[in-house]
Amino acid sequence: MSNSLEIKDLNVSIGERQILKNFSLTVPKGEVHAIMGPNGTGKSTLAKALAGHEDYAVTSGSALLDGEEIIGQEPDAIARAGLFMAFQYPSEIPGVSIANFIRAALVARQPKGAPFDAKAYYAELYKKMDALKMDRKFTARSVNEGFSGGEKKRCEILQMMMLQPKYAIMDETDSGLDIDALRIVADGVNAMRGPDIGIVVITHYQRLLDYIVPDKVHVMYDGRIVHSGDKNLALELEAKGYDWVKKELAA
Amino acid sequence: MNAFPPNDTDSSIDIGEADAETAAAIDIDREKGNFSFKEDYAYDAGVGLNAGAVDYITDVKGEPDWVREFRHKALKIFESKPLPTHWGSKDLENIDFAKIRYYLAKGQKPSRTWDEVPDDVKETFERLGIPEQERKFLAGVEAQFDSESAYSRMKEELSKQGVIFVGPTEGLKEHAEVFRKYFGKVIPAADNKFAALNSAVFSGGSFIYVPKGVKVAQPLQAYFRINAENFGQFERTLIIADEGAEVTYMEGCTAPKFDTATLHSAVVELVALKGAKIQYITVQNWATNVFNLVTKRGVAEEGAEIRWIDCNIGSRLTMKYPAVVLKGEHARGEVISIALASENQTQDTGAKMIHAASHTTSNIVSKSISVGNGLASYRGQVHIPKSLSHCKNNTECDALLINTNSRTDTYPAITVRGSQNSTQHEASVSKVSAEQIFYMMQRGLSEGEAMSLxxxxxxxxxxxxxxxxxxxxxKRLVELEMEGSVG
Known part of the structure; x- marks a missing residue:
């Protein structure tokens, strides 16, 4: 399918240890998929391997973004191809304001030397900030420096809204958020939902899925997907716990 | 600089093996300044340094006897003083003083309009954007090509107010009274070997006098350009701000990249009389084989303020520690310094604050960046004697390391005596982490763009x-430097 993010038989190792084992998943544009699973099953590895992190060695398999192979490409090329990753632990960039950072990211998507419409940029930025209930002063602060957990995640969502990716992977975006922040982040994601974007929400808890209702839910265990279903699977998982998955696999 | 302490406060940080990928292919884009014209000089003091070369320079310039004596005395001091080998870099020993040409000029008088400037010289400065900057935001410009100024002009309204902005040759001849009173007094020839060298063969630079109460709103700018190979540029700058006067002076420097090393050894003296303010700004982008050994010092009288804003990019070895002697009560001194040492470069920079009166304050903020095996060091001296009171110093030095083999050293010598004086010192070392770079690249920035950001x-x-x-x-220079630093 050329209008989807198609991950096929992906094997990924960190050092000697294999983390993803023949992982396959297809996320069509317009859908939101949730990936749930206990800690240490490879959820974050999936996100980082797709984004091209050098510590995550893809030993075999492929990932096609609208038909284009992204495995083996540099992280910036993958990003510009349209894959956005919302980080669980976003880095601080001292001295670089959020406004300048997003601007640099947009300029990187233009042909070299092309003029940048700063006026239109700020109009768009402020519109998105209003939607996320962000103070106008926020974008003058250095990226993630001294941010609370909630501020960091909101900053990730703002970047995602500004960069308009084709596919987004949200890596445990709900971790460390209080209920108000969770709601704001979910509102942002819901506002972005639509036919032009496919979203993968990685989460440990069902809680986030009360606010972002997924089209599909996948349960991940030991480096691959072991269960897929609709939103009710998340509720079932919440009721029975991850031990249920483990027992079922052992049987 | 002779009073500098030995390296007993070494806090070197060396964080291991080279990162081959980033260490490779560091070839800095200096294309903007990397061009030169055929050499065609009417006046050439020849190769090597001796009494004859000094006489040649002083004869060509038609200087009075006191200057000739000053030069010869300085030459003797230069010959008798050892190199300051105990700090900076051993690389100093590679300077071959016998192979350098000490004076080169086309015999031109500084033109007052760009049209009169010789074509190749004019083209040089046009390519560097100087005439354009003058039109846009400067009160006056002086453009030096090798040993002599090729262009010098200041806005007429400033001349009417009595502001003087000329080269030192014109200064010592036409304005002898005020020139002689301060020349060589802030930095005597015997201060250090390179101050002595400059005193012996100085040519070009600026002499500025701002009369009482005159505030020069726009900056005066000098531009120093080395065009010839095996050449030493020894400009001399003396700025005097009379009582209550204010002036900002900016200097820029470039040289093409030659096969052999080039020497730049300037002396800059500032005098801020009662209540005066001098701000001295440097943006230096030397080619990677220039030895840049500069002595800069200012004296701030009562209530006066001297600020050095110093940015060092490029060069093979830079040793520069702008100083302020806080001579009158309530004087203020500040050094703001940025240094970027790329592959095979040493930036040994810092600041000196000598408190010589009570109620004086000084502030030093230094940031350095080390790329690859480049070494950027902070070397500072703060001196507050026991006899003074209510003196304050604040020193902050931050270092950023780009690669795993990058290094930074900090030598903050702070001597504060007396119970009513205070100092505050903060230092930090940080590193651009792989996670930071990945984060930025995930937003679409290339590795080089991420680094420069x-x-x-x-x-x-x-x-x-x-x-x-x-x-x-x-910012653009940093971008060029950083984008060139990744493979």
Whole structure:
């Protein structure tokens, strides 16, 4: 399918240890998929391997973004191809304001030397900030420096809204958020939902899925997907716990 | 600089093996300054340094006897003083003083219009954007090509107010009274070997006098350009701000990249009389084989303020420690310094604050960046004697390391005596982490763009201190340097 993010038989190792084992998943544009699973099953590895992190060695398999192979490409090329990753632990960039950072990211998507419409940029930025209930002063602060957990995640969502990716992977975006922040982040994601974007929400808890209702839910265990279903699977998982998955696999 | 302490406060940080990928292919884009014209000099003091070369220079310039004596005395001091080998870099020993040419000029008088400037010289400065900057935001410009100024002009209204902005040759002849009173007094020839060298063969530079109460709103700028190979540039600058006067002076420097090393050894003396303010801004982008050994010092009288804003990019070895002697009560001194050492470069820079009166304050903020095996060091001296009271110093030095084999050293010598004086010292070392770079690349920035963004972020608060036109240039220089630093 050329209008989807198609991950096929992906094997990924960190050092000697294999983390993803023949992982396959297809996320069509317009859908939101949730990936749930206990800690240490490879959820974050999936996100980082797709984004091209050098510590995550893809030993075999492929990932096609609208038909284009992204495995083996540099992280910036993958990003510009349209894959956005919302980080669980976003880095601080001292001295670089959020406004300048997003601007640099947009300029990187233009042909070299092309003029940048700063006026239109700020109009768009402020519109998105209003939607996320962000103070106008926020974008003058250095990226993630001294941010609370909630501020960091909101900053990730703002970047995602500004960069308009084709596919987004949200890596445990709900971790460390209080209920108000969770709601704001979910509102942002819901506002972005639509036919032009496919979203993968990685989460440990069902809680986030009360606010972002997924089209599909996948349960991940030991480096691959072991269960897929609709939103009710998340509720079932919440009721029975991850031990249920483990027992079922052992049987 | 002779009073500098030995390296007993070494806090070297060496973090291991080279990162081959980033260490490789560091070839800095200096294309903007990397061009030269055929040499065609009417006046040439020849190769090597001796009494004859000194006489040649003083004869060509038609200087009075006191200057000839000053030069010869300085030459003797230079010959008798050893190199300051105990700090900076051993690389100093590679300077072959016998192979350098000490004076080269086309015999031109500084023109007052760009049209009169010889074509090749004019083209040089046009390519560097100087005439354009003059039109846009400068009160006056002096453009030096090798040993002599090729262009010198100041806005007429400033001349009417009595402001003097000329080269030192014209200064010592036409304005002898005020020139002689201060020349060589802030930095005597015997201060250090390179101050002695400059005193013996100085040529070009600026002499500025701002009369009482005159505030020069726009900056005066000098531009120093080395065009010839095996050449030494020894400009001499003396700036006097009379009582209550204010002036900002900016200097820029470039040289093409030659096969052999070039020497730049300037002396800059500032005198801020009662209540005066002098701000001295440097943006230096020397080619990677220039030895840049500069002595800069200012004296601030009562209530006066001297600020050195110093940015060192490029060169093979830079040793420069702008100083302020706080001579009158309530005087203020400040050094804001940015240094970027790329592959095979040493930036040994810092600041000196000598408190010589009570109620004086000094502030030092230094940020350095080390790329690859480049070494950027902070060397500072703060001196507050026991006899004084209510003196304050604040020293902050931050270092950013780009690669795993990058290194930075800090030598903050702070001597504060007396119970009513205070000092505050903060130092930090940070590193651009692989996770930071990955994060930025995940947003679509190339590795080089990510690096330069991180570095520009690191120095961002100091860049704000530069005039806008310079801060834009500075950011661009950092970008070129950082984008060239990744494979």
């Amino acid at each position: 991180a570095v520009n972020g690191f120095i961002n608060d100091l860049v704000q201190e530069f005039p806008m036109e310079y801060s834009v240039e500075l």
